[in-house]
Every structure is written in C-alpha cells, then in structure tokens.
Amino acid sequence: MAKMKAAFLHKPGDIRIDETDIPVIEDDEALIKIRAVGVCGSDVHFYNKGRIGDFIVKRPLILGHECAGEVVEIGKNVKNLKPGDRVAIEAGVPCRKCYYCRTGRYNLCADVTFLATPPFHGAFCEYIVHPEDYLFKLPDNMTFEEGAMIEPLAVGVYAAERGDVNVKNTVAIIGSGPIGLMILQSVRARGVTDVVITDLQVFRLELAKKLGASLTINVTEDDPVEKILDFTNGGADVVMDAVGLPETLQQTINIARMGATIVWVGMPTVDEIPIRAVEAICKDVDIRGIFRYANAYPTAIKMVSNDQVDVKSMITTTFTLDHVQEALEYPGKHPETCIKVIVEI
Ligand SMILES: [Zn+2]
Ligand SMILES: [Zn+2]
Missing domain, CATH: 3.90.180.10 (Medium-chain alcohol dehydrogenases, catalytic domain)
Known part of the structure; x- marks a missing residue:
C-alpha cells in the first residue's frame, strides 16, 4: 500500500x-x-x-x-x-x-x-x-x-445569514479574531455601511479597520457598551458575538437596539452563563445560536474570487x-x- x-x-x-x-x-x-x-x-x-x-x-x-x-x-x-x-x-x-x-x-x-x-x-x-x-x-x-x-469564511457567511443582515442595518461585532473578521467582511459584502467591532489587540483592530469596519473599539481603553450605544444611537440592529465569554454574551444584549437580532457565534468554554434575561425580554430581541454552517461554501468562494472579501x-x-x-x-x-x-x- x-x-x-x-x-x-x-x-x-x-x-x-x-x-x-x-x-x-x-x-x-x-x-x-x-x-x-x-x-x-x-x-x-x-x-x-x-x-x-x-x-x-x-x-x-x-x-x-x-x-x-x-x-x-x-x-x-x-x-x-x-x-x-x-x-x-x-x-x-x-x-x-x-x-x-x-x-x-x-x-x-x-x-x-x-x-x-x-x-x-x-x-x-x-x-x-x-x-x-x-x-x-x-x-x-x-x-x-x-x-x-473558505472554511472560516463560511462561518462568517452563515452568521450574516442567521443575523438576517441587510444593507440598512447597523451591525456590532464583538471580537476581531479570525471569525470576527470573517463576520465583518461577510456583513460588509452585504452592503452594510455601519459596522462596529471590538477587540483588545491593537493590530487586530487595525486590520478590522482595513477590512471595512466603520468604528473599532479597544476594550482595554474604552467601554464598548457606551461607545456602541453612542455610535448606533441607542443600539445595533444586529449584534454578533465572536468571543463566547460570559461578559461578552451579556454585552450582546446591552448593545442591542430594541427588537434587534443577536447571534451567538463564539463557543463558550463553560456550560452555564448567567444572563440578565429581563433586559433581553423587555428589549424584544431574537437570540440565535449558530452551529458551523450550511450551504455557504459556493458563496464564500465567489466572494473571494470577486474581491468582495480579503x-x-x-x-x-x-x-x-x-x-x-x-x-x-x-x-x-x-x-x-x-x-x-x-x-x-
Ligand atoms: Zn475551524
Ligand atoms: Zn443527516
């Protein structure tokens, strides 16, 4: 053999x-x-x-x-x-x-x-x-x-789909790691003009800026909730978490506009996370999970081939x-x- x-x-x-x-x-x-x-x-x-x-x-x-x-x-x-x-x-x-x-x-x-x-x-x-x-x-x-x-980009493509992101939305993304940056680019490819993204690494935020973020927030310097509420005039239409920490999952609700769609992409390492549920309920938000991706490869390949993402x-x-x-x-x-x-x- x-x-x-x-x-x-x-x-x-x-x-x-x-x-x-x-x-x-x-x-x-x-x-x-x-x-x-x-x-x-x-x-x-x-x-x-x-x-x-x-x-x-x-x-x-x-x-x-x-x-x-x-x-x-x-x-x-x-x-x-x-x-x-x-x-x-x-x-x-x-x-x-x-x-x-x-x-x-x-x-x-x-x-x-x-x-x-x-x-x-x-x-x-x-x-x-x-x-x-x-x-x-x-x-x-x-x-x-x-x-x-294409594999990590497929996650971004599918996250944008799960978030029902459309061109009029303001989108907030927590985390500028590989998946956060793929979500950012997938959202931008849908024509969205206002995308804000957070991280604690300067070089990642600089890359996020280059890849189309309208505003980057360094969470070691600024309070992301305050900054995002200000930038979005009261909350983002679509919020994506690409981190999966208890504090970032809570943040997704804090920075959501009433009636927003929230997508939890980052996988937490602990089973149980306390969330201020009353805030989520009273804000009438949709919280969506996402597991890997489906039917996303052909689109992801075209996006790269057409220079819609880098x-x-x-x-x-x-x-x-x-x-x-x-x-x-x-x-x-x-x-x-x-x-x-x-x-x-
Ligand atoms: Zn992977
Ligand atoms: Zn099956």
Missing part, C-alpha cells in the same frame, strides 16, 4: 510526523492531495488539552479541517471533478438522509463526519479522500491558501507539514500579532 506523511497528535503537546497508508477512494469520492491547511482555534485546543467537551482524542489523531488541495484520483461515480482540479474541502459531511439534511440544515445532522473531530482524521497530511458533493472547485484566480480560508491579509505566517507542532504553538506564543497560521503541504 502506498504511504504518505501525516502529523499525528499522540497526546497534548505531542505531535509526531509518521508514515501511514494513503486512504483509498470509494466510488463517489475523490483522492485529494492536500496543499494548504489553516490552523483553527479548535486544533490548538485539541493540541493543548486533548479534548473539546465530549470529543476526546483516544488514539493518535490527524488535526486540521480548514483545507484545500488538488484532485489526483476520482471514483467511478464522480461526475463533476477530474484529476488536476483545485478544490476547497467542506469539512463536515452529513448523512444526507435525516430530517435536518433533507430540510437544508445539514449542519445540524447528528451523523456528521467532521474533519479532525475524533474519531475522524483531519488534513495535516499529504492526502485525504472526500465525497464529491462536499468538494468545491476553486477559480483560477484563487490560491490554495485562500481555498483553506482573506489573504488575515494570513499571518506559514509552516510546512514537518513543522505542524510549531504551527499549532504559534498562535499562543504570538497573541499580539497572529491572526491565521497556514500549513503548506
């Missing part, structure tokens, strides 16, 4: 590059040579802790789910792809049969196979197999690195496959300068 190199997480803090079998395609799958993989917060969390909630790394696991590559072989039922095609890989593949899959909300499917979520391997390796219908061709004007950025300037640094461990440690070591790390393979 042909072999490939892969980066396996053995236990927290311990990544080893090993040889393993190149996976074999089924009839409806393609074999993809991986070319670029983004490092996500969830990869870093698995690397540091060996688990996220009930997902526990019990045997050596290949991390990485924000990926793009080149088709090298196709199964006999594959119709729309051929060897040589460059593709973005949608990380989650659902069952296609359950109620949620059949009604278009396949991100809620209970039987999703999601890259780099135990027990399923991810893409810090040379090859993966993936079903044709969750592979999306990249236009010639897009790089593999931009292709790898994902390139979010890439801080790149590593090779042999240095995946350094790539996973980089965000924690460089919080003042890091947005997105890409592993090139």
Whole structure:
C-alpha cells in the first residue's frame, strides 16, 4: 500500500510526523492531495488539552479541517471533478438522509463526519479522500491558501445569514479574531455601511479597520457598551458575538437596539452563563445560536474570487507539514500579532 506523511497528535503537546497508508477512494469520492491547511482555534485546543467537551482524542489523531488541495484520483461515480482540479474541502459531511439534511440544515445532522473531530482524521497530511458533493472547485484566480480560508469564511457567511443582515442595518461585532473578521467582511459584502467591532489587540483592530469596519473599539481603553450605544444611537440592529465569554454574551444584549437580532457565534468554554434575561425580554430581541454552517461554501468562494472579501491579509505566517507542532504553538506564543497560521503541504 502506498504511504504518505501525516502529523499525528499522540497526546497534548505531542505531535509526531509518521508514515501511514494513503486512504483509498470509494466510488463517489475523490483522492485529494492536500496543499494548504489553516490552523483553527479548535486544533490548538485539541493540541493543548486533548479534548473539546465530549470529543476526546483516544488514539493518535490527524488535526486540521480548514483545507484545500488538488484532485489526483476520482471514483467511478464522480461526475463533476477530474484529476488536476483545485478544490476547497467542506469539512463536515452529513448523512444526507435525516430530517435536518433533507430540510437544508445539514449542519445540524447528528451523523456528521467532521474533519479532525475524533474519531475522524483531519488534513495535516499529504492526502485525504472526500465525497464529491462536499468538494468545491476553486477559480483560477484563487490560491490554495485562500481555498483553506473558505472554511472560516463560511462561518462568517452563515452568521450574516442567521443575523438576517441587510444593507440598512447597523451591525456590532464583538471580537476581531479570525471569525470576527470573517463576520465583518461577510456583513460588509452585504452592503452594510455601519459596522462596529471590538477587540483588545491593537493590530487586530487595525486590520478590522482595513477590512471595512466603520468604528473599532479597544476594550482595554474604552467601554464598548457606551461607545456602541453612542455610535448606533441607542443600539445595533444586529449584534454578533465572536468571543463566547460570559461578559461578552451579556454585552450582546446591552448593545442591542430594541427588537434587534443577536447571534451567538463564539463557543463558550463553560456550560452555564448567567444572563440578565429581563433586559433581553423587555428589549424584544431574537437570540440565535449558530452551529458551523450550511450551504455557504459556493458563496464564500465567489466572494473571494470577486474581491468582495480579503482573506489573504488575515494570513499571518506559514509552516510546512514537518513543522505542524510549531504551527499549532504559534498562535499562543504570538497573541499580539497572529491572526491565521497556514500549513503548506
Ligand atoms: Zn475551524
Ligand atoms: Zn443527516
């Protein structure tokens, strides 16, 4: 059997590059040579802790789910792809049969196979197999690195959709990390003129400004609630939280206009968070959760190809496959300068 190199997480803090079998395609799958993989917060969390909630790394696991590559072989039922095609890989593949899959909300499917979520391997390796219908061709004007950025951009596209954001809205985004910046750009691509965004890192706020924020607020200097209420004349129409801390979730309600839509995107690390519910009720707000994304890849790819969003300037640094461990440690070591790390393979 042909072999490939892969980066396996053995236990927290311990990544080893090993040889393993190149996976074999089924009839409806393609074999993809991986070319670029983004490092996500969830990869870093698995690397540091060996688990996220009930997902526990019990045997050596290949991390990485924000990926793009080149088709090298196709199964006999594959119709729309051929060897040589460059593709973005949608990380989650659902069952296609359950109620949620059949009604278009396949991100809620209970039987999703999601890259780099135990027990399923991810893409810090040379090859993966993936079903044709969750592979999306990249236009010639897009790089593999931009292709790898489609996964986090899909979260931004879906968050804007969940928020029903329209051109007349004022939008407030809490947090200017990779997801906050993707939400910012997705909202701007909808034509919104007034977007305010917060963070505690100066360089992130500077990038947010460059990517279209109307107002940036450094929460280490200013009170975000006061500033946003002032900027929006009494509250934002749509509020997005890309942080997931108890205080930021409460802030989403404080900075919402009456009747606003609030989208909670950032995943909290604690189960129970006290919220001033009376304020939410009396403000008549809609609070919406969002879990990953559905039907967002084609739009995300077009947005990059058409220059409606700029994902390139979010890439801080790149590593090779042999240095995946350094790539996973980089965000924690460089919080003042890091947005997105890409592993090139
Ligand atoms: Zn991710
Ligand atoms: Zn399903």
